[in-house]
Amino acid sequence: MMQVLPNTSTSHFETDGTMTVKHSRRDILKTSTAAAAGLAFYHGASPRRISAAESPNEKLRLACIGVGGRGAANVSGVQSQDMVAFCDVDEVRAGGTFEKFPNVTRYTDYRKMFDKIGGELDGVVISTPDHTHFHPTYIAMEHDLNVYLEKPLAHNVFETRTLCDLAREKKIATQLGNQRHAMPNMHRVVELVQSGAIGKVREVHSWIGGDRGMPAVPTSKPPVPKTLDYDLWVGPAKFFPYEPTICPYGWRFWWEFGTGETGNWGCHILDIPYWSLGLKHPERVDASGPPVDELRTPKSMHVTYRFNENNQDAPIDLHWYLGTPTDLLQQHGLSGKGMNTVFLGSDGILVCGFGSRKLYPEEKFADFKAPEPFVPDSPGFYNEWIAACKGGPASTCHFDYTGPMAESVLLGNVAYRAGGFSWDAATMTTGDNPKAQSLIRTPYRQGWEI
Template sequence: MKSQISRRDALKTTTAAAAGMAFYHGALPRRISAAESPNEKLNLACIGVGGRGTANVNGVSSQNLVAMVDVDESRAAGSFKKYASPERFTDYRKMLDKLGKDLDGVVISTPDHTHFHIAYASMQLGLHTYLEKPLAHDVWETRTLTDYARENKLATQLGNQRHAMPNMHRVVELIQSGAIGKVNEVHCWIGGSRGMPAIPEDTPPVPAGLDYELWVGPAEKRPYHPSFCPYGWRFWWDYGTGETGNWGCHILDIPYWSLGLRYPSHIDASGPEVDAERTPKSMHVTYRFDQTNQNSPLDLHWYHGTPEVLAQRGISGKGHNTLFIGDDGMLLSGFDKHELLPEEKFADFKRPEKSVPDSPGFYNEWIAACKGGDAATCNFDYSGPMAETVLLGNVAYRTGGFDWNAKTLSAGNNTKAQSLIQTAYRKGWEIA
């Protein structure tokens, strides 16, 4: 059993994949090709099956669920009870060693800080991968998984389930048809004030049935406390990515899709005083995009909190999370509704014909892609740059603004920012 993944192994796997094989601990994985029947069921392993993982297990339950992996027996109990036939594991590495050669894909729904090691090990086996947002814990991890999936022709899907909602499709059609003219700026937000949890002062025992050592995985180890395990981890920098990582991919998806965005050229951020350990209760990030489908640069704003622009323009943001501002009007959107503003201007507006096809179901997209069909709509080539952008917002908040070179993953002269692009792992989990 090894928790360390070497670059040599990764390169060897890439070379082997070009010849139609992928090696991991000497195993030859079973793969479904486009020539096989699309009606054949995939053999899947679900890693992290409690919490958000419960919905993801249900989402792929039409396939053969071969294995379920979770470090927390109590949190996984519902999925274990509902699906009795999959073999159960605590350690994903043992599962891959035993069953990897028989799998077609994995569904990963673990905390952010463990995404990379699990996904990379699975990909080295040639396994198609469904992975929860924000894809990984830092920018380097995200780029590495994105590139590896493309180079090895793996079917991927980021857990941006709202991408399949019809309202999202209609917003894309409106923006791309020029309903509000050329878009100059976009404001996106998530309300609430979650973040900055209290620093634990006690050290309760690890609950029975929780493998806390595996839960910590590659991250900095702290004494167990329920304030970060099983749920509050997302508000500690060592394990999570804050409310920005939690919601950013869902909400930035609409402007990314509508405006053809890829990588920002500059990022600035502001907010409360930075805490070295905990994510903030509010923040504001400004991303500059030089290349868009609007034929001119634009600024994309992200807020944890309510943006002032709503009050300035007399707009209620209730039930919404995105405001597009164009030369000829505005579009206010949430996940399931949208409005063209000002209302009187668009009273007789004729909507464009539907051009974005209905999704067959977000999980079904990935399942079909695994069987040789079209790429899923949130495959890593699309969602990877978006996830990187989300994570760069956290970097700018923690270190100050910087110019961004996406090709070299360089934060210019901001050495503090550069130090967060690829972060270190604790002993035994290093990438050699």
């Protein structure tokens, strides 16, 4: 069994390095009702089975790690439950959440939090920067806790696969923060593609507009604010002197901490073709763009994924761009305003975004009648996870679905940084490209090894 070795707060571990196991609140609260009914676990459903007959309205006891910025929105999403603990290294960024929930116990170090109350919790919401997704999630799962985790799931492919495998092994309720998955327009796009409205799809182009990336290299060395535990913020990453343009937000555009706009938006936007086309693991990944910077993520990039397995019965090329593919849109006479994906089918073209969709050629589809809806409405993205934690069906963005997609997003960055490669998902190997292989799993700072 893999073990996370923290550099402080070692009370969770015995001196021989083995992890102690405590009986959790969920173990105590397991009901005989579910067992008597012969209910099988869903992947994405908690081992803690709350019987609706016994306790239909029982609230989950949750801890939230990272409660400023995106974390504040996630706290709001689950605030119907029992907020037991908040953990954040930045008192200022987390200040709004602390003020809104003054009676919730606060921690700075999540390891100490798990040591003290891990057995009392039902789930954890994790909204930290990309480089600190893996460690708290892994420890939470070792405590058999359900997990809501922000995208892109983890910082590299090895971490992503490890968390997905552990979630499946422990039958943990998971949800990746692909909140747009619950939007009705995305459901209608899936229905159009899967009903054959544009025939067989052979090619898809998806993008995020703008040119964020390649931030200026800082030259100043300001002191670390007293309200920030910067060493904990760096966590397992290679240490980099404190710089306010990196912490608390600009980290996203530095390879050591983030995954660029591809990691930021890829899981949201590629969710549309992944869901519609039944995609999982690519067989080939290639990428192009400006010269690679060893420290910073690029402003532009083009990744091509080849998927031999899909629901269209033939290989599909999925293209991902940083920056709008203007030439492609002009070539097909398409408007990309408000859109982020183009499906090229044998009988037509579908252009869509999170809130809109359009079929081309317009004259051909002037009298088109959309198929009857068959993708069910979401009860609410956070409500899906809450219900799964209580023994309901898996939430729509559980790790068995989102894990392969997150891996593919990260593989796009690998191909850009190291060149194209053939991908063997079963063995997580990059064929004859050793440089790419070196980026599948990356080392941790001393004291944070696994």
